[in-house]
Amino acid sequence: MNHVDNPVVQHIVDHMPTLTPKGRILGNYVVQHPQQAVFMTTKELAKACAVSEATVVRFVGQLGYGTYGTFLQALRDLVNTGMTLQERVDLPGLKGAEGDLLGQVMTEEMENMRQLYQTIDRETLNTFIDQLGKAPSVYVAGSRLSYTFAYYFGWSLSKVRKGVNILKGSDSTVFDRLNSAPADALIVIVATSRYPNELIRLAKLVRRLDQTLLVMADSPLCPLLPFAHRTVVVPSQSIPYIGYIAAMSGVISYLVLELAAKQRDDVRPHQEKLEQIYLENDILFNLPMTSDPKK
Numbered sequence: 001m002n003h004v005d006n007p008v009v010q011h012i013v014d015h016m017p018t019l020t021p022k023g024r025i026l027g028n029y030v031v032q033h034p035q036q037a038v039f040m041t042t043k044e045l046a047k048a049c050a051v052s053e054a055t056v057v058r059f060v061g062q063l064g065y066g067t068y069g070t071f072l073q074a075l076r077d078l079v080n081t082g083m084t085l086q087e088r089v090d091l092p093g094l095k096g097a098e099g100d101l102l103g104q105v106m107t108e109e110m111e112n113m114r115q116l117y118q119t120i121d122r123e124t125l126n127t128f129i130d131q132l133g134k135a136p137s138v139y140v141a142g143s144r145l146s147y148t149f150a151y152y153f154g155w156s157l158s159k160v161r162k163g164v165n166i167l168k169g170s171d172s173t174v175f176d177r178l179n180s181a182p183a184d185a186l187i188v189i190v191a192t193s194r195y196p197n198e199l200i201r202l203a204k205l206v207r208r209l210d211q212t213l214l215v216m217a218d219s220p221l222c223p224l225l226p227f228a229h230r231t232v233v234v235p236s237q238s239i240p241y242i243g244y245i246a247a248m249s250g251v252i253s254y255l256v257l258e259l260a261a262k263q264r265d266d267v268r269p270h271q272e273k274l275e276q277i278y279l280e281n282d283i284l285f286n287l288p289m290t291s292d293p294k295k
Contacts, residue, residue: 007221008078009034015063022051026059030075038075038239042068073235077219080193080239109246112236116247124232125251128214129259131230135186135212136163139178142189143169143196145243149216150190153252159274160260160267169198178205188214191224192243203227218248 012027019027029049030037037045042056049056057068065071132138138157142150147168154166165181167174169189178187187206191199203224206213215228218235225231234251236244260267278284 008074012063019059019062020055022049022055023059023062025049025051026056034075034079038072038079073237076237076239077221077235080236081195081219081221108236108238109244111238112244112247113250115237116234116251120232120234120251124230125255125258127230128232129255129262131186131212131214132157132188132255133161133259133263135184137165137182137185138163138188139165139167139181139185140188140190141167141169141174141199141202142191143199144192146190146192146196146199148245149192149248149252150188152249153188153190153216153256156252156256157259159271160256160263162270169196169202174202175205178202178209178211181209181211183210184212186212186214188216189224189228190216190248191222192218192248193222195223200224200227216248216251218244 009031012031016024016027026045026049029045036048040048042053046053046056060068060071063071065074138154138161140150140154140157142148147170150168151166154164158164165177167177178185181187189199189203189206200223203213203215204227207227213228214230214232215222215224216232216234217225218233220233220235222233225233232251234248236247
């Protein structure tokens with residue numbers, strides 16, 4: 001992994017002159033071995049650097065992090081952003097079939113959800129919802145893993161309002177579609193690690209077109225955030241092998257459901273038309289009205 005110019009690393013480097021000699025030992029170790037340090041307790045990091053646990057706590061405080069857990073989260077975001085697939089194979093819990101891997105996966109997803117519920121900015125979510133409701137048209141884009149979330153977001157949103165468009169970042173025609181979009185269109189980009197460059201290019205285009213950009217990301221280090229007018233960060237508490245889905249999906253579900261609740265009078269006729277179209281065109285399976293399968 002290449003961590004040159006990474007904000008977390010740069011933050012430690014910038015604080016080096018103000019650290020104690022032992023603090024500089026810790027700083028150098030973290031900068032040179034972030035992939036190892038991110039999985040260490042205060043005791044393990046202290047042992048690796050031949051200092052006391054109290055020194056580790058002071059080191060974290062001098063860097064401006066309130067707790068060691070907050071420091072690890074920043075480090076976790078750094079490592080997750082640059083870790084390759086081969087390196088993820090060596091993550092704790094993925095070495096062999098020993099242990100309850102199913103339990104580990106479920107526990108990590110639940111911990112992500114719990115932490116998100118306790119820390120997410122409700123005011124930011126409400127702003128997202130207001131903009132999703134007021135915009136004449138909405139374009140939702142994603143790429144690779146994040147396209148899964150973008151499609152789910154766009155598909156769900158189309159059930160409660162008109163003018164929803166789903167864009168795949170890897171399709172070059174997305175640039176044509178955004179260029180033809182109304183100036184007052186709302187663009188939502190969902191971005192997950194490891195962030196595809198095509199989404200960064202897309203975010204730059206949206207800003208050049210002077211359209212409103214909302215970004216949903218899984219880390220405060222997401223390179224799309226500087227281009228966004230509004231952001232929602234849905235972090236994970238551990239580094240995933242492929243990617244966590246529960247927390248991001250949960251936030252998307254909330255946004256759509258809350259919008260539907262706030263605009264109930266407009267949603268009902270929209271959904272009635274959709275159901276009529278489904279029925280007239282035999283789109284969805286319906287249970288037969290008779291118990292005889294031959295009829």
